[in-house]
Amino acid sequence: MRVLGKVAGFSLLLTLVFTGVANLLPQVQGEPPEETTIDVSSLTMADFTRLGEKLFTGKGTCALCHNNMGRAPDLLALNVVDTSASRISAEGYEGDAVDAASYIRESMTEPSAYVVPGFGKKGTDDQISPMPPVNQAPIQLSQMEMDAIIAFLESKDGHDVTVALPTARLEPAPEPANDSAAEPAVSGETATAADLLMNYGCTACHSILDSEVDIGPDLRTVGARLTTEQIRQSIIDPMSVIADGYEPMMPDYFVDELTIKELEAIVKFLESQNG
Amino acid sequence: MPTWRTGLTRPGLRFWAVLAIFLLAAVAAGSVEAQASDTLISSGITDQDLTSPPVTEESVGAPKLGPRDYPNIGVSSRSVVWVVAQLHLFFAAFVLAVPLFVVVIEWIGQTTHDRRYDDMAHEFMKISLTAYSITALLGGTLSFVLFLLYPGFMAFLMRVFGSQVLVYAGLFFAESTLLYIYYYSWRRLSSGNGKWLHLTLGLLLNAVGTSLLFIANSWATFTMAPSGVTEAGVVTGGIWEIMRGPLWNPLNLHRFIANIAFGGAMVGAYAAFKFLSSTTKADKAHYDWMGYTANFIAVLALLPLPFAGYWLMAEIYAYSQQMGITAMGGILAWLFIVQAVLIGTILLAANYYLWSGMSRSEGSKRYDWIIKYIAGVLVLGFLVWVTPHTLILSSDEIATLGGSHHHILGPLGIMPAKNIAVNLMLICTFLSFQLYRRSDKVATVSWEKSGNALMTAIYLVAIINVIFAGVYYGYFTNTVYKVGASVIQVVSTLFVIISGVILDSFMYRNAKILPSRWGQVSERSQYALFALPVAFTWLMALMGYVRSSVRGHWHVYGVLKDASPDNFIPTIGYAGNMMTIVTVLFLLMVLFIFWLASLGETRKPYVEQS
Numbered sequence: 088m089r090v091l092g093k094v095a096g097f098s099l100l101l102t103l104v105f106t107g108v109a110n111l112l113p114q115v116q117g118e119p120p121e122e123t124t125i126d127v128s129s130l131t132m133a134d135f136t137r138l139g140e141k142l143f144t145g146k147g148t149c150a151l152c153h154n155n156m157g158r159a160p161d162l163l164a165l166n167v168v169d170t171s172a173s174r175i176s177a178e179g180y181e182g183d184a185v186d187a188a189s190y191i192r193e194s195m196t197e198p199s200a201y202v203v204p205g206f207g208k209k210g211t212d213d214q215i216s217p218m219p220p221v222n223q224a225p226i227q228l229s230q231m232e233m234d235a236i237i238a239f240l241e242s243k244d245g246h247d248v249t250v251a252l253p254t255a256r257l258e259p260a261p262e263p264a265n266d267s268a269a270e271p272a273v274s275g276e277t278a279t280a281a282d283l284l285m286n287y288g289c290t291a292c293h294s295i296l297d298s299e300v301d302i303g304p305d306l307r308t309v310g311a312r313l314t315t316e317q318i319r320q321s322i323i324d325p326m327s328v329i330a331d332g333y334e335p336m337m338p339d340y341f342v343d344e345l346t347i348k349e350l351e352a353i354v355k356f357l358e359s360q361n362g
Numbered sequence: 363m364p365t366w367r368t369g370l371t372r373p374g375l376r377f378w379a380v381l382a383i384f385l386l387a388a389v390a391a392g393s394v395e396a397q398a399s400d401t402l403i404s405s406g407i408t409d410q411d412l413t414s415p416p417v418t419e420e421s422v423g424a425p426k427l428g429p430r431d432y433p434n435i436g437v438s439s440r441s442v443v444w445v446v447a448q449l450h451l452f453f454a455a456f457v458l459a460v461p462l463f464v465v466v467i468e469w470i471g472q473t474t475h476d477r478r479y480d481d482m483a484h485e486f487m488k489i490s491l492t493a494y495s496i497t498a499l500l501g502g503t504l505s506f507v508l509f510l511l512y513p514g515f516m517a518f519l520m521r522v523f524g525s526q527v528l529v530y531a532g533l534f535f536a537e538s539t540l541l542y543i544y545y546y547s548w549r550r551l552s553s554g555n556g557k558w559l560h561l562t563l564g565l566l567l568n569a570v571g572t573s574l575l576f577i578a579n580s581w582a583t584f585t586m587a588p589s590g591v592t593e594a595g596v597v598t599g600g601i602w603e604i605m606r607g608p609l610w611n612p613l614n615l616h617r618f619i620a621n622i623a624f625g626g627a628m629v630g631a632y633a634a635f636k637f638l639s640s641t642t643k644a645d646k647a648h649y650d651w652m653g654y655t656a657n658f659i660a661v662l663a664l665l666p667l668p669f670a671g672y673w674l675m676a677e678i679y680a681y682s683q684q685m686g687i688t689a690m691g692g693i694l695a696w697l698f699i700v701q702a703v704l705i706g707t708i709l710l711a712a713n714y715y716l717w718s719g720m721s722r723s724e725g726s727k728r729y730d731w732i733i734k735y736i737a738g739v740l741v742l743g744f745l746v747w748v749t750p751h752t753l754i755l756s757s758d759e760i761a762t763l764g765g766s767h768h769h770i771l772g773p774l775g776i777m778p779a780k781n782i783a784v785n786l787m788l789i790c791t792f793l794s795f796q797l798y799r800r801s802d803k804v805a806t807v808s809w810e811k812s813g814n815a816l817m818t819a820i821y822l823v824a825i826i827n828v829i830f831a832g833v834y835y836g837y838f839t840n841t842v843y844k845v846g847a848s849v850i851q852v853v854s855t856l857f858v859i860i861s862g863v864i865l866d867s868f869m870y871r872n873a874k875i876l877p878s879r880w881g882q883v884s885e886r887s888q889y890a891l892f893a894l895p896v897a898f899t900w901l902m903a904l905m906g907y908v909r910s911s912v913r914g915h916w917h918v919y920g921v922l923k924d925a926s927p928d929n930f931i932p933t934i935g936y937a938g939n940m941m942t943i944v945t946v947l948f949l950l951m952v953l954f955i956f957w958l959a960s961l962g963e964t965r966k967p968y969v970e971q972s
C-alpha cells in the first residue's frame with residue numbers, strides 16, 4: 088500500500104508538470120472560419136477591401152503561408168500589382184491572365200498555372216504549386232470573397248481596385264414566371280423544380296422548360312434515357328459518366344449547393360420528362 | 363478438449379462476459395446509427411411532404427451538417443469522445459504490443475532453454491489479458507458514444523467503409539479467440555512440438571492484431587487525407603483505395619513502433635511496482651531483471667521512433683502544405699514544445715535507468731567517467747529542442763500568423779538545429795545503452811582494441827556528420843523547412859545504432875561474463891521506470907491530439923465539415939488538462955490491473971544464475 092501511494096504520487100506529480108508546461112504556453116484558440124455575411128446594399132469599397140484583408144488572415148488562411156518566413160511570396164511586403172505585371176511578362180508564363188486582377192484570381196484558383204520559381208512542390212521542378220486552389224475545399228472561398236481579397240491586394244499599395252463590388256453584379260431578380268399560373272396541370276412540386284432549374288442555371292446549358300440550348304443533352308427527354316439513379320448521379324458527380332457527343336463541361340459544384348430536398352425535387356422532375 | 367476445460371475457470375468466464383458486453387454495446391451502437399441516419403435525412407427534408415422517395419444513401423455525397431445534427435447532452439461531446447477514445451487507444455496500443463514482444467521472448471526462452479524467459483513472457487501476457495477485456499469494453503463504449511453524439515459523421519464513415527467494418531469485427535473475434543487459446547494453452551503446449559505450435563499461435567495472434575491496428579489506422583488517416591472519394595464525398599473508389607491514403611503507411615509504421623515502446627514501458631512499470639513491493643531477495647531479483655528487459659524493449663523501439671515521426675510529418679506536408687504548416691508552424695506549433703519536454707523526460711529517464719543499472723556489475727567501473735558527458739549532451743540537446751521556433755505572443759499576433767523568428771532564439775529554434783539536437787540525444791542514448799550492455803562483459807577476442815577504435819571512429823564521424831549536415835542545410839540553404847535534409851543525419855544515427863549492435867555481437871562472442879547482482883539496483887532507479895510510461899502515455903495523448911486537430915473544422919478534411927459547437931481548436935491549456943485527465947484515468951485503471959494480476963499469485967521463484 089505504501090508503495091502504491093508513493094508510485095501514484097510520483098506519477099501524478101509528473102503529469103502535473105506536463106500539465107503545467109501546457110498551461111504556461113500562450114493560450115490561443117483556433118476558431119473555425121466565420122461565414123461572411125455582408126449587407127450588399129450598403130457596401131462601400133472600403134468595407135470590401137477591409138473584408139478582403141480579414142479573409143486574407145482569416146478564412147482564406149493566406150497568411151499561414153504568405154508571410155515573412157519564406158514559405159511563399161510575402162504578398163503583404165510585395166507590391167502585388169507590379170509583381171503581377173512582371174509575372175505575366177515573364178518567360179515561361181503560360182497562364183491566361185492579362186492584368187493584376189486576373190493574375191491574382193488565377194493564382195488563387197489554379198495555383199499551378201504559373202509557379203513562382205523556387206516555390207514549387209518539392210521534386211516537381213516548380214511545375215506544381217503547393218498552394219491549394221482556394222475556391223475548393225478545404226478553404227472554399229466564394230467568388231465574392233475572392234473578389235474582396237483581390238480588392239485588398241490591389242488597394243494595399245495604393246493601386247486602383249479593378250474588381251466590382253458585389254452589388255454591381257446583382258442582376259435584377261427574374262420576373263416570376265407568369266405563365267406557370269396558366270398551366271394548372273403543373274403541380275406545386277414541379278413548379279418548385281422549375282424554379283430550381285432556372286435558379287441554378289441548368290437552363291443555360293440544357294433544353295428544358297422554355298430554354299433551347301444544346302451545350303448539354305436535351306433534358307426534356309432525359310426521363311426516357313436515364314434511370315432515376317443515373318439522373319441523380321449525373322447531377323452530383325457529372326464526371327462519372329459523360330454523355331456521348333458532349334464535352335465534360337457540366338459543373339460539379341451542384342452537389343455542394345443543392346440541398347437534399349432540392350436535389351430530390353429536381354431528380355423527380357427530370358424523371359418525369361420522358362418526351 | 364482439456365485445454366478448453368481448464369479455460370472455463372473464473373478468469374475465462376470474466377473474459378467472455380466482457381466480450382458479450384462488447385457485443386451488446388456494438389448492437390446498441392448499430393441501432394443508434396440506424397436512428398441517426400433517419401434523423402439526418404429527415405432534418406434535411408423537414409417541412410416537405412414526404413412524397414418523394416427517401417434519399418438512397420449511396421447516391422449522395424457527404425451530408426451537410428448543421429448545429430442541429432448534433433445531440434446536446436449538456437457537456438461537451440468532444441470531451442466525452444476524447445476521453446473514451448484516448449482510453450481505448452491506450453489500452454489497444456498496450457494489448458497489441460505486448461504479444462509482439464512476448465512471442466519474441468518466448469522464442470528466446472525456447473532457443474536458449476532458459477525457463478526465466480518463458481515465465482516472464484507468460485507473466486506479461488497475464489497483465490495484458492485483463493487489459494484486453496477492458497480494451498473491448500472501451501471499444502464498445504467508444505462506438506456507442508460516437509454514434510450517439512456524432513450521428514451524421516458516423517453515418518458517413520459507415521457508408522464509406524461499409525463492410526470493412528465487418529472485417530474488423532471478424533478480426534476482433536479472431537484476436538479474442540487466439541489470445542484466449544494462446545494464453546490458456548501456455549502450460550499444456552510447453553514442451554516439444556507443442557511449444558512450436560504455441561509459438562505459431564503467437565505469430566498468428568500478432569498477424570491478426572497488426573491487421574486490426576492497420577484497419578483502425580485507416581479510419582484515422584481517411585479523416586485527415588481522404589482518398590477514394592470525391593471532394594463532395596461521393597465514394598468513387600474501392601475499399602482498398604479508401605484505406606490506402608497517403609498517410610496510412612507512415613501512421614502504420616509510427617504507431618506500430620510506438621506501441622511496442624509504449625507496451626515495453628508499461629510492463630516496465632509493472633516490474634518496478636512489483637520490485638518495490640517485493641520483500642524476498644529472489645522476487646526482487648526476478649523483477650529487477652524483468653524491469654531491465656522491459657526497459658530494453660522500450661528503448662530499442664524508442665530509438666527509431668523519431669524517424670518514423672519525421673516520415674509521417676513529411677507525408678503530411680506533401681499531402682497538404684497547409685495542413686503541415688498548421689501542425690508545425692501555426693496554432694498547434696506550441697504543442698511541439700510540450701512534445702520536446704516529454705521526449706526529453708523519456709530520454710533522460712531511460713538513460714538514468716541504464717546508468718543506475720550499470721552498478722549491477724563490477725565491470726561498469728570502466729565506463730563511469732563518460733556518463734557526465736552523456737548527461738551534458740542530453741541536457742544541452744534538450745534545451746535546444748524546447749527552444750520555440752516562433753514566439754507568438756498574443757492572439758492578435760497569431761491572427762496575423764506565423765509570427766517571425768525570434769531574433770536571438772530564432773536560429774536555435776528552427777528545424778535543423780532541432781534535428782542536430784535530437785540526433786545527438788539519440789546517439790547518446792544508444793551510447794548509454796551500449797555501455798550498459800558491455801558493463802558485465804569482458805571481451806576475449808584478439809581484436810578488441812581495434813574493434814573499440816572502430817566504434818569510437820563511427821561515433822565521431824556520425825556526430826560530425828549530424829552537426830555538419832544540420833549547420834549546412836539549416837543556415838546556408840534558403841528554405842526554412844528541410845524535412846528531407848535530415849536524411850544524412852538520420853542515416854548517420856541509424857548507422858551508429860546498427861553498426862554498434864553488429865560489432866558488439868561479434869566482439870562479445872564468448873566474452874567473459876562478470877557476475878551481476880540482480881535485485882540490488884537502487885529504489886530510486888525504479889522511479890525512472892514509472893517516469894517512462896507516464897511520459898509515454900501523455901505523449902500519445904498529445905500526438906494523437908495533434909494528428910486529430912490539424913483537420914480544424916472538418917470531420918473529414920475537405921469533404922465533411924464539422925458544424926458541432928466544438929469545431930474550434932481549443933487552447934493548449936485546455937488540451938493539456940484533457941490529456942492529464944485521460945492519463946490519470948488510464949494510470950488508475952492500470953494500477954487496478956496490476957493489483958488484479960497480483961491476486962492469488964503463485965509465482966515459482968527461480969534461482970538466480972550468474
Ligand code: HEM
Pocket residue numbers: 451455582613616617620621624664667668669670671672674675705708898901902905906907908909910
Ligand atoms: C520528433 C519527431 C516526431 C514527430 C514529428 C512525431 C509525430 C507524431 C504524430 C503526428 C503522431 C500522431 C499519430 C496518431 O496518434 O494518430 C504521433 C504519434 C505518436 N508518437 Fe510521434 N512523432 C515524433 C517522434 C516521436 C517520438 C520520439 C516518440 C516517442 C518517444 C513518439 C511517440 C509517439 C506516440 C506514442 C504516438 C501515438 C501512437 C499511437 O497512436 O499509437 N513520437 N507522432
